[in-house]
Amino acid sequence: MSRIRFHPILGTFIASASLMVAGCYSFQGGGGFPSGIRTVYIEPFENRTVQVELDQQLFQKLTDRLPRALGTRPGSEQNADAVIRGRILNYDDVGQNYRPGQTGGNIDVLTYQVSITVAVEIIDRQRNVVLWDTQSLVGRGEYRRDTQKDTDGRETALNHILQQIIDGAQSQW
Numbered sequence: 001m002s003r004i005r006f007h008p009i010l011g012t013f014i015a016s017a018s019l020m021v022a023g024c025y026s027f028q029g030g031g032g033f034p035s036g037i038r039t040v041y042i043e044p045f046e047n048r049t050v051q052v053e054l055d056q057q058l059f060q061k062l063t064d065r066l067p068r069a070l071g072t073r074p075g076s077e078q079n080a081d082a083v084i085r086g087r088i089l090n091y092d093d094v095g096q097n098y099r100p101g102q103t104g105g106n107i108d109v110l111t112y113q114v115s116i117t118v119a120v121e122i123i124d125r126q127r128n129v130v131l132w133d134t135q136s137l138v139g140r141g142e143y144r145r146d147t148q149k150d151t152d153g154r155e156t157a158l159n160h161i162l163q164q165i166i167d168g169a170q171s172q173w
């Protein structure tokens with residue numbers, strides 16, 4: 001039986017050629033937006049909950065990660081190609097997993113779940129059309145009070161919302 005042997009220089013050439021060909025392909029608009037959307041302005045979300053710092057936390061996450069994830073750059077309110085706006089509709093922090101307590105009739109809560117509900121819309125300002133819209137997007141994050149804080153659950157829920165916005169926006173193109 002004979003073996004096929006490649007010369008080391010030929011292997012390097014094939015690998016280099018493959019990378020160059022792969023580099024020739026690009027996706028218009030980056031992470032899934034139409035090609036005309038190059039900049040995005042993120043409005044601070046209206047907060048309809050009693051969690052006063054929640055809107056700032058969500059806004060910080062969105063401005064830090066969303067433009068890059070969508071293949072855009074941050075833009076000013078007056079000049080951005082698209083605007084992302086929304087409302088924080090609900091915030092819950094409830095027990096999720098229980099067990100009987102050690103002392104007569106008590107119940108121990110093992111895990112809690114933070115749920116944050118938002119409404120989001122992305123608007124193409126050039127064409128004045130809604131690119132993506134959802135009225136009820138829910139982010140969830142669990143935590144254990146014995147080893148974690150409620151802010152850990154909130155962080156996970158906010159990251160979940162961010163990922164759902166990215167996925168939803170990219171699914172349109």
